[in-house]
Amino acid sequence: MILKDIFFKKFVITAEIGPPKSWQVESLIQQYKKYLTEKIDAINVTDNQASVMKFGSLGMSILLKQNGFEPIYQITCRDRNRIALQSDILNAAFFGIQNLLLLTGDHPIVGDHKNAKPVFDLDSVSLIYTVKNLMQGYDLAGNKLSGEPPKFCIGAAVAPETEYLDSQIFKMEKKINAGAEFFQTQLVFNPEKFIKFINIVRKNFGKIPIMAGITILKSVNMAKFMNENIPGINIPESIIKQLELDKEKTKSGQKGLEIAANIIKDIKPYCEGIHIMPLGWINKIPQLLSLAEL
Amino acid sequence: MNLNFAKFDLKPEQELKFLLKKKDDLILIVCSKCFVNYTSEEVSQSCKPVFEIFKRLNKKIKKCIELNFLCSTYINKEKILEIINKYERYEICVFSCGLGIQNIAKLIEKEIVAISNSIQPKYSYNSETLHHGISLDNDKFCATCGECFLNYTSGICPIVECPKSLLNGPCGGAKNAKCEVDKEKDCVWIKIYNILKEKNYKTNSKVLIRKYNNLLFEENKKLIEKNLAIRVKDFCGGVYPQENKNITQNISTEKFLSPQIVKIFLSQHIGKPSIPLVKIGDYVFLGQKIAKSDGFLSANIHSSVSGKVIDIKEIFHPIAKKNLPAIVIENDNKELKDYKIKPKNNWKNLNKQKILEIIFEKGIVGLGGAMFPTHVKLSSNKKIDTLIINASECEPYINVDNRTILENTKEIIEGINIIKFLLDIKNTIFAIEDNKIEAIEKLRSILPKEIKIEVLKTKYPQGAEKILIKKLLNLKIPKNKIPLEYGILVHNISTVYLIYKAVVEGIPFIERTVTIAGDEEIKKKYGNYIIKIGTPIDFIVKNSFNENFNLEKFLLKFSGYIMGVELKTLDTAIIKGCNSILGLIKKNNYSLYNKCIKCGRCVDVCPMELEPLEFVFSYQENKMDNLERLNMKNCIECGCCEYICPSKIYIVEIIKQLKNRF
Amino acid sequence: MFVLKVKKQEEIFELINNKKTFVFICEGCNEIFLYREEITKFLDSLSKENIIDTKIVDYICNPEYIKNYFEIFKKTIDLSDIILIFSCGVGVQTANKISNLPVYTGCDTLHIPGYKGVETVADENYDCILCGNCYLNYTANICPLTSCPKELLNGPCGGAKNGKCEIDNKKDCSWEKIFEKLKKYNNFEKIKNEILTRKF
Structure with missing residues (x-):
């Protein structure tokens, strides 16, 4: 299933998983089967997230596809040059992976191999452009691909709640011009800010599918940590207060689920889907969906 | 040495057309390139391609200015701002490497058009960035990786020379010992291996891995700040030669052996030579006046031995670099003193006029280097507010001032008092460099409170008059002016000691x-x-x-x-x-005619913010029309440019000769 | 501008390994910032028998000069087993070409941005890496290759937090700066319509 076929027909729900630092991943598939039910339209596979070396996103995407899931294959520009990126994308096409999320990627310095060479041969915009070219039957150097061109749905990322919205919108426009077909956002915590962002997007770019990023907050500390360290995230004081109010309820995840469900309810009329980043709490996803009445 | 290290090239015509759409009236700022042979041919060639393309594109160039080293704000800021203010409504095109473009972009609040691409040296095959401004050799580069591997690769850098930057051995792509990337190029790793064996290098069994991201931003910033601190601290430019003061630092002053004959030049100072008062065959006493001052800017000269005048002839003068008359006296080693040498126990009984007379009579000249007759400096009718005692002996090896302070502290204080009395000066600053720790301690313990001690960072030429004033009083003395006009008097510490000796002990400068x-x-x-x-x-x-x-x-x-x-x-x-x-x-062969490679280092180190390479160019190409504009008169002949010059050109000598021609 | 960092002492000890050593210290060139004191301290810590001679010279990156130095100091160089050089990478390579003895270096060469304009390096990463395809016309005359750690050409990465870079919270996000300037010049046309890629 290619995502662009279902946008605007239904409210799209995707979830994100991070492969482990291991090669034995079969047991995870069982877990996914249990919690990522048919309500989930597709599963996002992160590409060595936060520059920490892990099981690769291509392999995991293939494995998911073989097990009946619909993967969204994430690709970053940190580790591969344009040759490797394009050839990986061709691999993905063969295995039936049709949805891509193209990112620049974190710098190696934030990860666990600090001395690694940052490649960044291409960046997210030029990678989108490259995939677009592949879809038209040409590689980046302009050579023709033999046979049918591959078909993909190109996703890109945007941070709606950042303090520098202008430059985000600017880059978003470049991404759209380059060929991005849907956007997945950074975590949303302020529905009114998000709606403001959506309004700008509608005004400038019309009907482009936006999928809001959602997570389940686990604790006050986690919220504070994210506020301080993770770019583009801005958890309002009111949410932190809610978390502080009932420690037990927060610990069990009940509070986090309620908050997330409320956000989903608030923004649902404005976007085309949500993207759940469970950050380990994959087992809470069914609960979240029923709370949010999805 | 033949260099042509092209750093930038014109962008392709198509791109220029796109960039200059709807922009027809242009100002062109061109950097005249660095690390190229500086000759008139090169200069006339540099702008040609730009003009040709602009003509084809139908663009009018209202004004084209060509500047040296666009990356240096010091020498170019005023010129650029002037042009830009004058032609405000024009588009600005810059033809230079990225540094020059960014530098101008930073100076002005207007978008500029870069019409050039900066290029890597042709030698480079890989994506490693090579940095310019470091190499004099056309085929050796450094990628400044920060983790030098040369010790394990027999002094050949595989990061630069191997297209794959392989660290641990050859790749197997070599055919007939030639690289797979370029059939003309020898495989570097085969070369490395041969030399490792041949020269018996230490072999390393470790696996070598590059560490990227080694230098973090904060660390980098610290280094930058450290560098800035030494480069622009106190004054722009300057150099840090190895001091080598320790050779004689702790050796007490002693009398040198008495020579059999002395040859006393009649030109011992700036200004007119003195007129001899003795003739061949005369007997002279130690300290007897043997030549008298000729006019205002001149000084008396005394015999430094007792004995017979045996000749008055022309001898090679070390500073003037030509033969000049000197009085030759045969020393009889009796040290018979002239009757006029009489100590005055209390100089305070003397009036100002009398003291000035003594200083004049005893032939005191300034020891700061210029040998300016001291009485002239002291008889100024300008009101003097500040006396600066200059003990910043920034030249390497020399310990004259240092020893004088240590051994004659009391005499110096007395000397300072004499000068203060003469000119009614209230403010006294004692300037000394921080490498003379012992002397500073001694001064702190002895010097009266009203004399302020200023400890300066050691940097050459910290001791130059105008630089010292700028540092101490934050006052920039304009071109063609002397400090005296601003109520400031600078005296070298050794001169002060001489003044003491003349006034109190009655001993002339012998x-x-x-x-x-x-x-x-x-x-x-x-x-x-x-x-x-x-x-x-x-x-x-x-x-x-x-x-x-x-x-x-x-x-x-x-x-x-x-x-x-x-x-x-x-x-x-x-x-x-x-x-x-x-x-x-003698490590290098200096010459007046060595070729300038336009590295710009002399501009970097010039404390007066001049462009010494232009003087060299003018001299070698015999083009004198530029010199006025280049402010050559401002040059203090400190020699920083000559010290740093990688082409080993006698820049100071060139400047001296040019100054004489005017 | 370059900084020479003296290598770890153990590493140099291992190289010298009780061999007779002739030391060249290259000074003079203004681009190089040499930690002179560190070197002297290090040399003092070595045993006197190991160090045959120490000579301070300048511009050993010029093959003619280093040839000259080898001749001048021939007497003591002939007594040595190895040559240890404190200089930038170019100097060591040039010396190696001339020398018959193994040439070792005691330094790492680090580059710090900005070549000549002394103030130019004062507030931000400001440099030219000779990429061969100048992008300054698209980026408000601020080079993203030298000021952005990811060398992004098409816009910011989204990793900035409070206007600071993701790899270092002391460093300003250079794309925010570019963006600000573009706004000021009101010139988004060129960069909006171009997808920029590096031409290696």
């Missing part, structure tokens, strides 16, 4: 402290000596350097390591302004 030092190879006896004016150089050489010394292999520097002049003959003598005699291994 001897001075000189540091004799140099390299270990030719050492016989180094130290700080009180040497009689007129002592022949060959006598000093014979007693200070060993039998290895000869003028072919060694350099004899007269009065300073940087500012001093190179002596090519031993048949000359000590003059009043000579602070040192240095014997050094």
